[in-house]
Amino acid sequence: MSLRETAYAKINLALHVRRRRDDGYHELETLFAFVDAGDELVARPALQDRLHVMGEFADGLDNPFDNIVAKALSALPHGDGWDVTLDKRLPVAAGLGGGSADAGAVFRLARRAHGLPDDWHARAAKLGADVPACVESVACIGRGTGTELEPVANDLAGTAVLLVNPRIPLSTGPVFKGWDGVDRGPMPEGDLRTIALAGRNDLEAPALALVPQIGDVLGVLARSGAWLVRMSGSGATCFALYDNAEQRDLAHSTLPPAWWTLCGSLR
Structure with missing residues (x-):
């Protein structure tokens, strides 16, 4: 079995x-x-x-x-x-x-x-x-x-999400090493949407310094109708959240074929 x-x-x-x-x-x-x-x-x-x-x-x-x-x-x-x-x-x-x-x-x-x-x-x-x-x-x-x-209160279950990676591996260690050491404040409280919208990714800047192509991905996704675009973890994958699957799929259809992508929903 x-x-x-x-x-x-x-x-x-x-x-x-x-x-x-x-x-x-x-x-x-x-x-x-x-x-x-x-x-x-x-x-x-x-x-x-x-x-x-x-x-x-x-x-x-x-x-x-x-x-x-x-x-x-x-x-x-x-x-x-x-x-x-x-x-x-x-x-x-x-x-x-x-x-x-x-x-x-x-x-x-x-x-x-x-x-x-x-x-x-x-x-x-x-x-x-x-x-x-x-x-x-x-x-x-x-x-x-x-x-x-x-x-945490999960009010985003089922939200349409698009993952995009420029097909450039990026190890975690060098990204953390590049963090500037500035504490920019605590993560806000609330449900998933509230925290996500008011939050940030402090590893985005050092990751961009190592892989500038992350900026290309973020720029394309920012113009795709998503209500939130951000890099995930230490990169180089970025995500975009949409109001519905149709918006996500339309955005996906316009992406460069050389990038890795995944269409899905949040659990």
Whole structure:
């Protein structure tokens, strides 16, 4: 019997960087949201763990057998083993939490088949700052390094969203290193729409310095009829939110074919 799970793409509707901590990490306030599409995982019972990676962005994983999916499997009870096929549909190093989303999908698979241990949140956090949020893949607020999660009123479920990436990988480390260290204030309070509209992404400027093509994407999306356009995470993917799917699809039809795109809805 096989189990299937979608690794939902993560976007940061807002991302406020407050300070660099003594341990080298950054203190964050972020608003997580998730798109109803992403990578696909299929798990089948096996005598030992095996991982097969396929899909458009499979080549972006330097060592698929040492990636976060394999690490998530080793961190969770799942019987003798699983034979997992990962269809890598999201670009790598793109600000979409692709690896974290894959790990979150493994946690959901393990929960369905065997249940999760009481300390699952700590196990998820050890794999990456975005992983705890990706386990549930529902809109929430993240604080600390992003692992301290709080619920938020989700008034944007079903909102039409368009993701666009100029097909340029952008590693998180250099973007955070380029942050100017200025605390521009806390993330506002309220529901998803209120926080998103009043929030910002403090990593947008350093990401633009490294990949100026992000500005091209933001400029095109800003003229597409969206009511919110922003870069996600540390980039280089940008998102646009629309009043309806027709507006989103019309905007999508005008984009340069060389860019990677995904049309979906917020969960």
